[in-house]
Amino acid sequence: MTERFDFGATAGDAFRACLALPKYVKSCDLDWGLQELIKIRASMVNGCATCIDGHTADAAAHGETLRRIASLAAWKEAACYSAKERAALAFTDEMTLISQGGVSDAVWDEMTQHFSDREIADVMAAVIAINVFNRLTITTHQLPEDLRAPARAS
Numbered sequence: 001m002t003e004r005f006d007f008g009a010t011a012g013d014a015f016r017a018c019l020a021l022p023k024y025v026k027s028c029d030l031d032w033g034l035q036e037l038i039k040i041r042a043s044m045v046n047g048c049a050t051c052i053d054g055h056t057a058d059a060a061a062h063g064e065t066l067r068r069i070a071s072l073a074a075w076k077e078a079a080c081y082s083a084k085e086r087a088a089l090a091f092t093d094e095m096t097l098i099s100q101g102g103v104s105d106a107v108w109d110e111m112t113q114h115f116s117d118r119e120i121a122d123v124m125a126a127v128i129a130i131n132v133f134n135r136l137t138i139t140t141h142q143l144p145e146d147l148r149a150p151a152r153a154s
Contacts, residue, residue: 048134
């Protein structure tokens with residue numbers, strides 16, 4: 001798969017607008033670890049290898065365990081997430097897959113049990129931001145060099 005073009009270089013103003021939302025999310029009071037779980041999970045749902053790679057590395061570098069990172073692929077069956085994290089992951093899944101029925105009342109109600117309205121807005125911003133970058137990356141075929149070539153046999 002070859003990169004189609006560099007969106008940032010081609011549409012700089014649009015790219016800078018896209019960057020404003022993750023910048024906000026980084027500055028909000030939403031727990032950094034939860035932000036990374038959201039980014040990785042949405043990227044898994046969307047199949048964005050670049051974002052899975054980058055956010056997994058970021059999460060691991062900041063102390064997230066490999067077990068919790070890997071378990072995001074099947075988070076509903078994994079017992080390693082708090083009730084608050086589980087609510088955010090369910091919300092992430094339903095927002096990312098919005099065309100499959102939207103965010104259900106049950107998932108919304110669970111969010112309100114663990115998050116204030118402001119925190120829900122911040123979780124929404126985090127989900128929206130990663131979905132924007134998943135779509136940009138997947139559409140333009142932007143992959144890190146080490147994900148472009150087949151792995152070498154050892």
